[in-house]
Amino acid sequence: MSVAGYTLGGGLSWFGRRYGFAADAVRAFDVVRADGEPATVTAESDPELFWALRGGGGDFAVVTAVEFELFPAPALYGGRVAWPAHRAREVFDAYRELTAEAPDELALWFGRVNLPNLPPMVTIDAAFLGEEQKGRALLDRLGKIDDVLRDTRGPLAVADLGSITAEPVDPTPGRSRSELLTGLDDEVADLVLDAPLAPLAVAQVRHLGGALAASWPNAGPSGPVAEPYLLYLLGPAFTPELAEAAGERLRWFAGQLGERASGRKPYTLLGYGERASAAFPAPVLERLRAIKRARDPHGVLRANYPVLA
Ligand SMILES: Cc1cc2nc3c(=O)[nH]c(=O)nc-3n(C[C@H](O)[C@H](O)[C@H](O)COP(=O)(O)OP(=O)(O)OC[C@H]3O[C@@H](n4cnc5c(N)ncnc54)[C@H](O)[C@@H]3O)c2cc1C
Structure with missing residues (x-):
């Protein structure tokens, strides 16, 4: 994944809750414009x-270059804790409680993994912009859930952030879908867990x-x-059949969410078959x-999700 593509699409990082989108921290872009001129x-x-x-x-x-605002990160703490599926309900309840009170320096992801x-x-993935002792105290609730399979939490270097979720670094064919949720009520819990x-x-x-919710x-x-x-x-998409089956289940899941x-x-999280219009409110899309x-009146440049499509 390139810094340029990620940032041009906004860029949602572990520290978005504290500092907003990656793109909001850009000070300057060196570019070649659609008319061929550098600027x-x-x-x-x-x-504009x-x-x-x-x-x-x-x-x-x-x-061709991006200049970013830098933010201090004197200490980072985080990692992944994993439990067997029969602990799913307890872990999800803890996730809801922790996120209801989390400071902006703490980012938490819940995962059901098959x-x-x-x-x-x-799993619960955590990244905390602060000292280990404070991070441990904030996540104390997780220690009360038994049967931990794996706990990688500890002090982190910035370069280690990618290791939290242990995502593959080589290209892997997959189909994904993202939906912004208006809340995390019991119906969403039942869907995600069961x-x-x-x-x-x-x-x-x-x-x-x-900061992601703030009007900068x-x-x-x-x-x-x-x-x-x-x-x-x-879902994996190693073959056309797998891709089709994953796409079907993604649509089914999204349908179950209804107004949630x-x-x-x-x-940046748009998926196969989706359009840029799903990412922006109408006035933003029009602008x-x-x-x-x-x-770019002659359409020289084409994004993966073109705003005019
Ligand atoms: C495993 C994985 C995890 C991810 N996690 C996150 C996440 O946590 N948060 C998040 O926000 N996104 C995430 N993404 C999505 C990722 O940010 C987007 O897929 C992003 O578009 C990747 O950019 P790219 O340049 O690598 O891809 P490309 O497909 O090469 O580029 C994406 C778009 O940017 C344009 N582009 C790329 N470079 C330039 C350039 N130099 N100048 C002009 N246009 C350019 C391309 O033309 C294209 O339109 C993840 C993706 C993967 C595969």
Whole structure:
């Protein structure tokens, strides 16, 4: 995954609750514009293009460098705790309690994981922007749930953040779907915990809120996101048949959510068959489309999820 594609689409990181979208921390882009001219784009030099680049996707210019605002991270703590599936309800209840009170420095993801050759399990992934002692105290509740299979929590270097979820680093074919959730009530809990998951491998709930929900005066197209949680579903797609079966189950899950899914989803987490219009409120989409028409009238550049489609 490249920094450019992630940032141009907004970029939802472990520290979004504290610092917002990755794109909101951009100070300047070096680009080649659709007319072939190089430029350094900042809020002062070209406010419209700068705004569109900070979350509107890859439709607006070819980015050759990005300058970011830096934030202090003197200490990081986090990791994954895993339990067998029969502890799912307790773990999910703890997740709801912890996220109801979590400071913005703490990011928590719940996962129901069904991997081949492994017994079904549930996980909590945590990343805390602070000292180990405080992180441990905040997650004390997890220690009261028995049968822990694995606990990787500990102090982390920034470079270790990717190890929390142990995602594959080589390309792996998959089908995914994300839905922003208006809440995490018992019906959502029943669906996430009890609904048949196969052929999907992961049903994950990510806690949002904090700075992601704030109306920054200079925010890009990604925010604010009022929904407090995101559901992320993932299935393998090694063959066309598996891809089709995963797609079917993704649609079924989304259908079961009803009004608990707002219908919107972050641009970077759009999936197969979805459109950019699902990522932006109508006025934001209209502004992006107007910028696209003005800056790339001949359609020289094409994003993976084009704003004009
Ligand atoms: C395992 C995995 C985990 C992920 N986790 C997260 C997550 O936690 N949070 C999150 O927000 N997203 C996440 N994503 C999604 C990821 O951010 C998006 O798929 C993103 O679009 C990847 O960017 P890319 O450049 O690698 O991909 P590409 O498909 O190459 O690019 C994506 C878009 O950006 C454009 N683009 C790329 N580089 C440039 C450039 N230099 N100039 C102009 N346009 C460019 C492309 O044209 C395309 O339109 C995850 C993806 C995977 C596979």
